[in-house]
């Protein structure tokens with residue numbers, strides 16, 4: 001069953017950001033539970049909550065663009081993983097080619113056994129051709145993905161800049177709303193200060 005994603009502006013989605021656009025509240029909660037240090041988890045989950053009041057639209061828009069750019073960059077990073085498969089395919093190709101050369105050498109050497117050797121050579125060559133085809137495909141895809149990734153990361157940097165500018169511009173409003181809605185003591189203006197959670 002798929003539940004609808006909770007998305008929007010959130011307080012303290014990350015320890016070093018006061019508020020930001022979050023695409024998937026539950027996903028972030030799950031991530032915190034699994035990956036963050038034990039003594040931080042309760043504080044993080046307590047402070048991580050949806051912004052109820054109104055933040056300046058320009059700021060919200062910049063945050064949203066920023067989050068979108070980060071997602072795009074991540075997605076392309078995954079695509080680049082495919083490039084690893086290309087390297088694997090290439091290794092197989094090199095291996096197959098080696099065997100083909102070996103088989104050919106044997107064939108030259110042992111002319112008497114040429115029928116057998118030739119069969120092996122053809123087999124090896126077929127494998128090599130197959131591996132090479134895969135390698136060429138993977139290389140093409142890998143190069144495309146890498147390019148898109150680089151583009152996405154550039155956009156991310158741009159969006160991050162705009163987000164930071166908007167945050168600077170509207171800092172008094174953001175701070176005021178934070179005080180009203182969250183009012184936590186852990187935010188020191190830069191990040192969450194974690195206290196030992198005793199339990």
Ligand SMILES: [Zn+2]
Pocket residue numbers: 011012047178182183184185187
């Ligand atoms: Zn707070």
